[in-house]
Amino acid sequence: xxxxxxxxxxxxxxxxxxxxxxxxxxxxxxxxxxxxxxxxxxxxxxxxxxxxxxxxxxxxxxxxxxxxxxxxxxxxxxxxxxxxxxxxxxxxxxxxxxxxxxxxxxxxxxxxxxxxxxxxxxxxxxxxxxxxxxxxxxxxxxxxxxxxxxxxxxxxxxxxxxxxxxxxxxxxxxxxxxxxxxxxxxxxxxxxxxxxxxxxxxxxxxxxxxxxxxxxxxxxxxxxxxxxxxxxxxxxxxxxxxxxxxxxxxxxxxxxxxxxxxxxxxxxxxxxxxxxxxxxxxxxxxxxxxxxxxxxxxxxxxxxxxxxxxxxxxxxxxxxxxxxxxxxxxxxxxxxxxxxxxxxxxxxxxxxxxxx
Numbered sequence: 001x002x003x004x005x006x007x008x009x010x011x012x013x014x015x016x017x018x019x020x021x022x023x024x025x026x027x028x029x030x031x032x033x034x035x036x037x038x039x040x041x042x043x044x045x046x047x048x049x050x051x052x053x054x055x056x057x058x059x060x061x062x063x064x065x066x067x068x069x070x071x072x073x074x075x076x077x078x079x080x081x082x083x084x085x086x087x088x089x090x091x092x093x094x095x096x097x098x099x100x101x102x103x104x105x106x107x108x109x110x111x112x113x114x115x116x117x118x119x120x121x122x123x124x125x126x127x128x129x130x131x132x133x134x135x136x137x138x139x140x141x142x143x144x145x146x147x148x149x150x151x152x153x154x155x156x157x158x159x160x161x162x163x164x165x166x167x168x169x170x171x172x173x174x175x176x177x178x179x180x181x182x183x184x185x186x187x188x189x190x191x192x193x194x195x196x197x198x199x200x201x202x203x204x205x206x207x208x209x210x211x212x213x214x215x216x217x218x219x220x221x222x223x224x225x226x227x228x229x230x231x232x233x234x235x236x237x238x239x240x241x242x243x244x245x246x247x248x249x250x251x252x253x254x255x256x257x258x259x260x261x262x263x264x265x266x267x268x269x270x271x272x273x274x275x276x277x278x279x280x281x282x283x284x285x286x287x288x289x290x291x292x293x294x295x296x297x298x299x300x301x302x303x304x305x306x307x308x309x310x311x312x313x314x315x316x317x318x319x320x321x322x323x324x325x326x327x328x329x330x331x332x333x334x335x336x337x338x339x340x341x342x343x344x345x346x347x348x349x350x351x352x353x354x355x356x
Contacts, residue, residue, distance in 0.1 A: 305337055
């Protein structure tokens with residue numbers, strides 16, 4: 001975060017912030033409160049010794065921007081995700097199950113994808129029964145969380161910044177996806193990040209094929225969501241790349257682009273066909289996003305927070321409240337929300353029985 005950004009939030013000149021940092025001047029209590037809010041820190045942070053290590057998870061940057069600084073809003077979300085993971089372990093205990101499997105490489109992608117399906121108890125022809133893509137995403141999210149992967153979403157961070165990230169831990173690894181992506185795109189990102197976790201790596205991704213690790217993760221996700229035998233069985237309109245990808249996308253409940261990438265890997269279409277589908281897919285989604293922006297409908301902030309945190313995490317906090325291991329003041333910190341929003345999220349959790 002730049003000195004100018006911080007100074008603007010506090011209502012002082014940048015030179016004054018520099019004086020705060022050097023110790024030549026002390027902020028007023030109000031200024032310190034504004035500093036804490038902008039930096040997403042509790043007030044006590046400023047009175048404690050400097051942390052020995054950063055509290056933002058260390059991840060490999062697979063975005064092709066190895067020397068770029070991490071945007072402040074994304075760093076904040078990554079830090080919060082780690083805090084939520086710590087709370088999940090404290091309140092919910094160690095997960096009963098976790099992902100298993102050997103390293104994923106170019107030579108064994110189909111095998112590793114099939115192994116993960118077997119671990120989930122799924123056949124190669126299984127497709128989630130849900131109809132809406134948002135429900136399909138929630139199905140896969142819930143299945144991953146049942147197997148010890150904590151999944152969060154983010155709001156108001158551009159897709160150009162990131163589509164997904166993974167933070168590897170031996171217990172309760174974390175996946176974060178960009179809520180600004182389409183539901184079908186988020187589903188693909190989920191299993192792209194799972195590939196990183198199985199390979200015991202943490203990554204910050206935009207899913208570009210120019211990076212070898214990203215290409216492997218993309219192909220793993222495509223193999224998992226669209227097994228080859230099932231693709232060949234359901235392939236139609238082989239002479240029309242657009243119709244073929246649309247048909248497979250509807251059947252497997254993935255994006256048109258994901259279906260086209262799968263068809264390209266199986267040599268049913270060529271690079272030119274894939275580029276055309278990619279361009280059309282991006283244009284369609286951009287139009288859909290603009291249409292959503294023009295709608296008068298208002299999504300309450302608590303509902304976005306509920307979506308981002310997910311019912312598994314919110315349910316863990318709810319059970320801790322029931323057992324009186326935490327109180328509502330603790331819950332405002334754990335859910336990063338004021339009390340009225342906490343009450344709305346808890347009400348929604350109980351109303352839906354934990355369904356999203």
